[in-house]
Amino acid sequence: MDQPFDLVLAGGTIVNQDGAHMADLGIRGGRIARIGDLTGHAAAERQDCTGLHLLPGFIDTQVHFREPGLDHKEDLESGSRAAVMGGITAVFEMPNTNPLTTSAEALADKVARAHHRMHCDFAFWVGGTHENAAQVADLERLPGAAGIKVFVGSSTGSLLVEDDAGVREILRRTRRRAAFHAEDEPMLRERKGLRVPGDPASHPVWRSPEVALKATQRLVAIARETGARIHVLHISTREEMRYLADHKDVASAEVTPHHLTLDGTEAYPRLGTLIQMNPPVRDAAHRDGIWWGVTQGVADILGSDHAPHLLAEKAKPYPESPSGMTGVQTLVPIMLDHVAAGRLSLARLVDMTSAGPKRLFGIARKGRLAVGYDADVTVVDLARRETIRNGWIASKCGWTPYDGVAVTGWPVGTVVRGARVMWEGALTAPSRGEAVLFDEALGGAGASVL
Numbered sequence: 001m002d003q004p005f006d007l008v009l010a011g012g013t014i015v016n017q018d019g020a021h022m023a024d025l026g027i028r029g030g031r032i033a034r035i036g037d038l039t040g041h042a043a044a045e046r047q048d049c050t051g052l053h054l055l056p057g058f059i060d061t062q063v064h065f066r067e068p069g070l071d072h073k074e075d076l077e078s079g080s081r082a083a084v085m086g087g088i089t090a091v092f093e094m095p096n097t098n099p100l101t102t103s104a105e106a107l108a109d110k111v112a113r114a115h116h117r118m119h120c121d122f123a124f125w126v127g128g129t130h131e132n133a134a135q136v137a138d139l140e141r142l143p144g145a146a147g148i149k150v151f152v153g154s155s156t157g158s159l160l161v162e163d164d165a166g167v168r169e170i171l172r173r174t175r176r177r178a179a180f181h182a183e184d185e186p187m188l189r190e191r192k193g194l195r196v197p198g199d200p201a202s203h204p205v206w207r208s209p210e211v212a213l214k215a216t217q218r219l220v221a222i223a224r225e226t227g228a229r230i231h232v233l234h235i236s237t238r239e240e241m242r243y244l245a246d247h248k249d250v251a252s253a254e255v256t257p258h259h260l261t262l263d264g265t266e267a268y269p270r271l272g273t274l275i276q277m278n279p280p281v282r283d284a285a286h287r288d289g290i291w292w293g294v295t296q297g298v299a300d301i302l303g304s305d306h307a308p309h310l311l312a313e314k315a316k317p318y319p320e321s322p323s324g325m326t327g328v329q330t331l332v333p334i335m336l337d338h339v340a341a342g343r344l345s346l347a348r349l350v351d352m353t354s355a356g357p358k359r360l361f362g363i364a365r366k367g368r369l370a371v372g373y374d375a376d377v378t379v380v381d382l383a384r385r386e387t388i389r390n391g392w393i394a395s396k397c398g399w400t401p402y403d404g405v406a407v408t409g410w411p412v413g414t415v416v417r418g419a420r421v422m423w424e425g426a427l428t429a430p431s432r433g434e435a436v437l438f439d440e441a442l443g444g445a446g447a448s449v450l
Contacts, residue, residue: 057376069098153183238289336409
């Protein structure tokens, strides 16, 4: 006789490797135990999902949760609360905190802070620097490590490796895919005078498409030379997307909802510094070029680049205003609205938020709705109409550039390893986030976290 299930998500449309089909999802011990008609099977809890879609848990591989050191903007609890409120089941958090996440000790501190305090599962990028280049092969395989992240152009924080020799030393030693913020620092210094005080619309003039493309070209050349795999974050230009189409053997590409959604020509006059990001939101021609990369399969994954600042900080006059906006909570509804508008298929969205991250980063036991996998589920209503409001945002900063935007498609529930942590806009389980495991670290330190 079958053991009872802990939870059955009943009557929904499951989207997985078989396509989209109506079935029940049976969960036991935090993992998917059976898919099919589970009518009459015993379960401790049964959730009616009629009319809803059950998607593999969305994984946001680029967030800045600011802890330690900048906790007034965000912390691991509040950022992960925003994540699960928006349907995200796992996040990869960035290293530009204070202290920087550049050592085994700093990484272990973050993992300890996050364990069973974050509401979703987690991994942390380790910052690659001149000082730790010799250790990156060990650092990237530590418990809770997503891999190595390198800034070749300065952004928020003091991590920077702008020279080819420094990048080369890091890539010579990496075995996992390394992630890069690709803006050319020498060009940024040369062009700094193009910033117009009080005019955030000059931000994409200073941080021009050429600045991004040159850095990406340099990275691809070094990756080929060293035999490394690279991941170029937050592509913001059509030129980069066309270039990367010819280099998919060594380079993967991330795109963000804000670069796919906002037109800087309209948005800077309306939102000002609220949409100031690195790399910048650009005009519709670049937005269309990024969409070309999505529709043609050049773009591999979506990341929010959630980078919160308080409204008082964003209100400083440009260029004293910091770059960054919220995004982890709005990724799902904004992208579902693009699905509703016919800009991409639901299957493509699922690939970019679950199967894609699993494929690129070797995530173990996540990224699919399949028996034996972690029961991570993003439950959505594709037909639901809602208006995004600042009051819905769970981040400490409490605002979104999409305040007042009406969308079609909404996250109804977030299930993390079998626990319904969010349902209909309310937290429904205590925080129990754990470190994500990776194929390339299993059997070593990554097999046990705490």
